[in-house]
Amino acid sequence: MAQDYTEYLAINVLNEQQIVSYRLLSRALKVHVNFAKQMLYEFHRKQNAKKPGSVHATYLLTGTRRPTPSQVNGSHSQEDCEDTVMQSSPMLPSRSFPQPDNETAEEEAPLIRSIMLVKQEHLDQAKATFETISSIHIYSLEANGLSDVQVLTECNRKVAADYASEDQLEAWKQYGTIQNPNVKRRKRGTAPPPPPAPIAKTADVKVKPAPPTAKPEQKVDSKPSSAKPTPEPEQTKKSAAKPAPAKRQNSDIFKSFAKSKTKPKGESQSSAEASPAPAEPEDQPMGGFSEDEADDNALMEAEKASDAPAGKSKKDRAAELEAMMDQEDEEMEDAATPVAEPEEPENAIDKVSPPKEEEPKETVKVENGRRRGRRRVMKKVTAKDEEGYLVTKEEAAWESFSEDEPPPKKARLPSAQTSSKPAAKKGGKTQGGNIMSFFGKK
Amino acid sequence: MAVDNTPSDGALLSAPSDTQHETLNRSPSQYNPLNTFDLPKGEHRLYQQQYADMYFARLAALKPAVEQVAADAWVDYEIAGETPRQVDRVLDVRQGDLCWVVGTCYMEMPLKPNVLDDIGKEHWIAAPPPRVKYVEDEGKEQMMLEDESGRLRLTGGVLGQVLLVTGAIIAVVGTENKDGDFEVIDVRVPDLPRQPQRWERDDGDAALNPKAPTPTRPQGGKVAIVSGLSISGDAGDTLTLDLLMEYLLGESTGPEDQASTAQISHLIIAGNSLSNASPIPSRSALLAASAKNRGHAKKYGYDSSAYNAAPTDRLDTFLANLLPSIPITLLPGEHDPTSTSLPQPPIHAAMFPHSRAYMPPPNQPPTPTNTWFSPTTNPSTFDLCGYRFLGTSGQPLDDIYRYVHGENRLEMMEAMLRWRLVAPTAPDTLWCYPFQDGDAFVMKECPHVFFVGNQPKFETGVVEGPRGEQVRMVAVPGFRETGEVVVVDLESLEVEVVKVEIFEGG
Incomplete structure (x- = not known):
């Protein structure tokens, strides 16, 4: 255990220049948060003993303090100088009995409990503002100082993204989160994915000409790589299936690169990952047909049967790779962030194939008074770029919708249907189908 | 960097030891929703009536x-x-x-x-x-x-x-x-209405259903009230929100504080969770838009190019992170994506793809046993650990404030109680639903705790009624501006403030 955390911190804080909070560390190593806080402290102490200033820390102070004058509670300040304050509000009518004017403030001057995040260089200053300090611990470690404390939010975003698959009710016990034995959670049975058959039909009926073969697509995507031979459907299937595991897996690959000291390469790759599809934007103003759309799109469908075999082989490979790695790398925290899918670098054709997938069209279907279908929306995605800045950009993503048919506004939407959109999005992590189903058809 | 350790804080500033860190259990809370402010459903909700x-x-x-x-x-x-x-x-x-x-x-x-x-x-x-x-x-x-x-x-x-x-x-x-x-x-003026005894309603329910086992009445614990989270799409300033979440989850701070956090058995979010989620286009903007679209098919639903889902996503994530550990009551506020006229209906479950699992099943009324995450109306009233809570997200008080000279908001809150009106200025200057039979804003029973969200600063006081009623009033400040959370003890109804802040040097 001891070695684990030293190694993890050395890699992430010193080598990769990441910010590691106690929360992230506890998730990564599956330890209690308080234990993780101690690990951060120990690492910070040792490293700075070796080389002063090599690791910067932020602290979290908890305690009680008097509010600074500017934040003094208004009612009290008024009481303090009752006579000089203008007789502001008129008295209330018909008070049952005269009440002392300070009835509103029978508590003594307020001591507020404060939870304060402070950079290490301000620690002593901050401590001085407290009356009592009940606890103090390291919140995060980072290699260089923090220019903006707000970048610490990145840690929790990472936690949310990387460990989203954990069942919070189970997994959080080990982290020391306060447990609630009374928690009531429903089984998630209410979000039926749209049945595959009608969707396929929709595609056939309504879709604007979206030929399944590669030819017209090549016309559409003018990427240089499109000159390559059309990949057989099998391969397309393979690459598009199971997008989420692939993503994790490829970040593992980065990790192995980073470890085996081809670090620049790993970095460049991850930067490629951060800024999606750099090659595309200029010729595709619509936001590019980077395969994240295909992914997102694929997520909507529940056509698992057709891609199951392909997905499996992929999974096996993923498992093997994962076995080689002993640590989680960070990955882009937003599922919608497109990934250049650089896994299997030896298979060039796979890399090419994603853009080949035919562009999904917006489909709309009218069915007993409701319009359903998929449409492309611009989503705001926030990510940290390679320089550590938080960047928000708009990206195209697909979502399903269902809304009242304009003329007969009658149907009140049952909530199950309303739910289909987000559920589909979530379910997306694990399934991928729509494109496959398309190819399978033809 | 030398850090001097005092005995109390030394525990977390030391090398990892073999001592077992315990995982705490949160105090139980007894939440019993009331549907006082529910509006008629579907086609029964009419707007033709006269005010x-x-x-x-x-x-x-x-x-x-x-x-x-x-x-x-x-x-x-x-x-x-x-x-x-x-x-x-x-x-x-x-x-x-x-x-x-x-x-x-x-x-x-x-x-x-x-x-x-x-x-x-x-x-x-x-x-x-x-x-x-x-x-x-x-x-x-x-x-x-x-x-x-x-x-x-x-x-x-x-x-x-x-x-x-x-x-x-x-x-x-x-x-x-x-x-x-x-x-x-x-x-x-009418003065305070009758105040129910603590546990009165739960006891009444129990009496109606004699077969049910007598419920255990746990020690109340505490309730945290926060308002004005003002989550926006920009990610740049949400660190205090993270710190709040970690505090409520009992992950940050030391063992002592974690133990006291475990006492917080319920969280109330009193409005304005999103900073500006439902901007209402002015009539001229609508006209301009429709003029532009003339010839095109009319567009229904939201405009996907203008809509930003990030705020609701973030709110949902925030709630979903807290819900495994703490039950939440969520009031909509002025800026939240629901109707703007009082009483505001609950924020729709579709906004909470993750948190939804903790809500009562669709088309079932919330009951004490199936409710964990409870988006409610604004204003809202419910029983928590036997005490009657009444709260709004601030619009009625803000509107009263415009009518009177002076700044003392506690006095205005007291006046609302003595008038027995949750929203006296509706429908004159406050938008509200045209109630037909009976004004829902009339207080029929006196609450024990009256909270109002999104106020400029924290204030609290106790009002006493003619028959010995005591009402704890709490003005809850906006979290984004102040970083403050109000914690009310559910036994003594004492109030304390927890402030989440970032030290910026100086």
Whole structure:
């Protein structure tokens, strides 16, 4: 255990220049948060003993303090100088009995409990503002100082993204989160994915000409790589299936690169990952047909049967790779962030194939008074770029919708249907189908 | 970097040890929702009714209470050998008679928004910004008393001494002078309604269902109230939100503080969770948009190019992170994506793809046993550990604030309780649903805790009623501006403030 955390911190804080909070560390190593806080402290102490200033820390102070004058509670300040304050509000009518004017403030001057995040260089200053300090611990470690404390939010975003698959009710016990034995959670049975058959039909009926073969697509995507031979459907299937595991897996690959000291390469790759599809934007103003759309799109469908075999082989490979790695790398925290899918670098054709997938069209279907279908929306995605800045950009993503048919506004939407959109999005992590189903058809 | 360790904080600033860190269990909470402010569903929700019905219903509901108070107060009131007699309708007041009468207060103020101004606004180039206050100098406003029969203009020095707004039901005693105005000598309001005993409703339910085992009444724990999270799409400033989440989860801070956090058994989010989620396009913008779209098929649903889902996503994630550990009641606020007129319906479950699992199943009413995450109406009332809670996200109080001189919001909160009105100024200057039978904003029972969200600063106080009722009032400040969370002890109803902040040097 001891070695684990030293190694993890050395890699992430010193080598990769990441910010590691106690929360992230506890998730990564599956330890209690308080234990993780101690690990951060120990690492910070040792490293700075070796080389002063090599690791910067932020602290979290908890305690009680008097509010600074500017934040003094208004009612009290008024009481303090009752006579000089203008007789502001008129008295209330018909008070049952005269009440002392300070009835509103029978508590003594307020001591507020404060939870304060402070950079290490301000620690002593901050401590001085407290009356009592009940606890103090390291919140995060980072290699260089923090220019903006707000970048610490990145840690929790990472936690949310990387460990989203954990069942919070189970997994959080080990982290020391306060447990609630009374928690009531429903089984998630209410979000039926749209049945595959009608969707396929929709595609056939309504879709604007979206030929399944590669030819017209090549016309559409003018990427240089499109000159390559059309990949057989099998391969397309393979690459598009199971997008989420692939993503994790490829970040593992980065990790192995980073470890085996081809670090620049790993970095460049991850930067490629951060800024999606750099090659595309200029010729595709619509936001590019980077395969994240295909992914997102694929997520909507529940056509698992057709891609199951392909997905499996992929999974096996993923498992093997994962076995080689002993640590989680960070990955882009937003599922919608497109990934250049650089896994299997030896298979060039796979890399090419994603853009080949035919562009999904917006489909709309009218069915007993409701319009359903998929449409492309611009989503705001926030990510940290390679320089550590938080960047928000708009990206195209697909979502399903269902809304009242304009003329007969009658149907009140049952909530199950309303739910289909987000559920589909979530379910997306694990399934991928729509494109496959398309190819399978033809 | 040398850090001096004091004994209390040393535990977390030391090398990892083999000591077992314990995982705490949170205090249980007993949440029992009420549906006082639920609106009719579906096609039964109509907007054709006249608002006048609301005033009639309000007067009818509160008149007996005011008459009782006034009769008690003025039974041996004597002026120049005359005792006031009650007059039933304001039009029955005769000049020179000493009498008292009950009616609805109405304030005429030059700055008060007027529906005619709204129509005029469309012809202006730029509408003036909304007013901070409707009142200006003393004397410009006119106060009137009205009932179903007519109106009576009120005058008299005593009116300057009392806090009154449109919509309050009051009794006034005095005489009509030669100008036809009513010279007010004294004013009475309904005062606090009956306050239920603690656990009364739960006990009542238990009595109706004798087979159910007697519930255990756990130690109350505490409830945290926060408002104005103001989550926006920009990720740049959410660190305090993260810190709040970690605090409530009991992950940050040391073992002692974690133990005290474990006492917080419920979280109330009192409005404005999103910073600006439902901007209402002005009529001119709508016209312009429709002109642009002429020829195209009309677009329904949201405009996907203009819509940003990030705020709701973040709110959902925030809630989903907290829910495994703490039950949450969520009131919508002024900026939240739901109807803007009071009572605001709960934020729809579709906004919470992750948190939804903790809600009662669709199409089932919330009950104490199936509710963990409870998006409620605004205003909202519910029982928590036997205590009756009544809260709003701040709009009614903010609107009262515009009517009166002065800044003391606690006094205004107290006035709301004594008027027995959650939203007195609706429907005059506050948008609200046109209730047909009965005004939902009339308090039928006195709460134990009355909280109002999105206030400029934290304030608290206790109001006492004529029959020994005690109400804890809490003004909850916006979290984004202050970083403050109010924690109310559910046994003693004592209040404390927890402030989440970032030290910026200096």
